[in-house]
Amino acid sequence: MPPDLTTRIAAPSDEVIAEAARLLRSGELVAFPTETVYGLGGDATNGEAVAKIFAAKERPQFNPLIVHVPDVEACKELAEWHDTAEQLAAKFWPGPLTLVLPRRQESPVSLLASAGLDTIAVRVPRHPLAQTLLQAVGLPIAAPSANRSGMVSPTTAQHVLDSLGGRVRLILDGGPCEVGLESTVIDLSTDSPTLLRPGGVSLENLREILGKIEIAGPETPLKSPGMTERHYAPGIPLRINVTNPSPDETVVAFGPHAPSGSRNLSPSGDLAEAAANLFAVLRKLDRPENKAIAVMPIPERGLGVAINDRLRRAAFRPK
Numbered sequence: 001m002p003p004d005l006t007t008r009i010a011a012p013s014d015e016v017i018a019e020a021a022r023l024l025r026s027g028e029l030v031a032f033p034t035e036t037v038y039g040l041g042g043d044a045t046n047g048e049a050v051a052k053i054f055a056a057k058e059r060p061q062f063n064p065l066i067v068h069v070p071d072v073e074a075c076k077e078l079a080e081w082h083d084t085a086e087q088l089a090a091k092f093w094p095g096p097l098t099l100v101l102p103r104r105q106e107s108p109v110s111l112l113a114s115a116g117l118d119t120i121a122v123r124v125p126r127h128p129l130a131q132t133l134l135q136a137v138g139l140p141i142a143a144p145s146a147n148r149s150g151m152v153s154p155t156t157a158q159h160v161l162d163s164l165g166g167r168v169r170l171i172l173d174g175g176p177c178e179v180g181l182e183s184t185v186i187d188l189s190t191d192s193p194t195l196l197r198p199g200g201v202s203l204e205n206l207r208e209i210l211g212k213i214e215i216a217g218p219e220t221p222l223k224s225p226g227m228t229e230r231h232y233a234p235g236i237p238l239r240i241n242v243t244n245p246s247p248d249e250t251v252v253a254f255g256p257h258a259p260s261g262s263r264n265l266s267p268s269g270d271l272a273e274a275a276a277n278l279f280a281v282l283r284k285l286d287r288p289e290n291k292a293i294a295v296m297p298i299p300e301r302g303l304g305v306a307i308n309d310r311l312r313r314a315a316f317r318p319k
Contacts, residue, residue: 005167007161007170008170010173011173012173017133018136020172021137024133025043027043027048028042029056029169030169030171031171032130032143033129033157034068035096037153037177037181038155039141039143040144041068043140049142050113063115064115067109067113067121067142068122068124068130068142069134070131071124075099075122077104078104078109078140079099079120088210089124091205092205095201097200098185100186101120110142119189127174130174145182146168147160147163150233152279155180155279156175157173157174176276179272179276180277180279181200181276181303181307182199183201184200185199187216192212192214193206193214195213197309198309202302204301233314234282235286236290237293238282238294238295239315240297242295243297248291249291249293250285250290250293251293252265252285254274254297254298255269263285265278271298271301272303275306278310295311
């Protein structure tokens with residue numbers, strides 16, 4: 001998609017929300033904040049609108065999109081519901097958890113949004129602006145991260161403009177995102193729950209309800225975003241788990257013992273703070289004056305699992 005639209009950033013108001021709803025109902029794209037990252041929204045029931053999302057992001061069409069709805073009742077119109085989904089929704093919705101469920105035969109969502117699969121990925125976001133928009137538009141909204149495919153995800157309205165300016169008509173500015181990395185995706189369409197993507201809800205919290213959880217491997221079908229080997233990537237080389245950076249690498253640190261001149265995701269060692277800062281820091285460093293990025297080790301626990309997942313995909317280089 002050539003960047004030929006006039007893109008406007010607007011603070012939320014009744015008039016702006018009404019305009020955004022009109023644009024979405026007419027098949028246009030609107031970017032909006034969730035508690036995780038900013039989403040590039042389009043009417044999930046309109047195949048042409050969904051195609052615009054793929055075109056704007058330059059995204060492979062085998063990669064399904066997450067459909068956002070305001071509440072559980074709206075989700076039940078799209079997906080086959082069951083007791084396990086009910087338990088997870090009661091605990092974590094609205095919030096940063098996406099459920100992959102069997103698609104209802106009469107679901108109005110475009111098959112393009114789920115890449116032709118017989119499953120659908122759904123989420124109820126908790127961000128008040130996202131909720132207001134979903135209520136106003138009255139439609140399920142497909143909304144992957146509002147950035148060019150494979151690049152660093154956006155956590156502010158300016159990030160969206162930098163990546164998708166000229167490709168989306170309106171960006172709703174709800175300030176920085178609270179969580180700062182994408183939702184956890186759990187597949188409930190198989191015999192055993194399977195973690196497809198770690199994110200804003202930790203594996204430990206999910207296990208409190210689900211018990212044993214399978215972890216997606218290389219052969220797992222692509223039922224959600226964020227499962228390709230290279231994803232969330234800056235344009236310059238990135239190394240992870242670095243304890244001895246080279247002189248030409250800009251260091252991303254974690255914790256109180258950061259090297260001088262580094263960018264610290266959380267000086268206090270708070271994983272929630274690090275998650276919220278991750279994409280913004282990578283964006284700031286993805287500049288021509290920086291040769292490469294070296295990221296110090298991040299603990300592999302809680303939100304650290306999701307942070308390291310993003311970093312591994314960002315660092316991946318095809319052989």
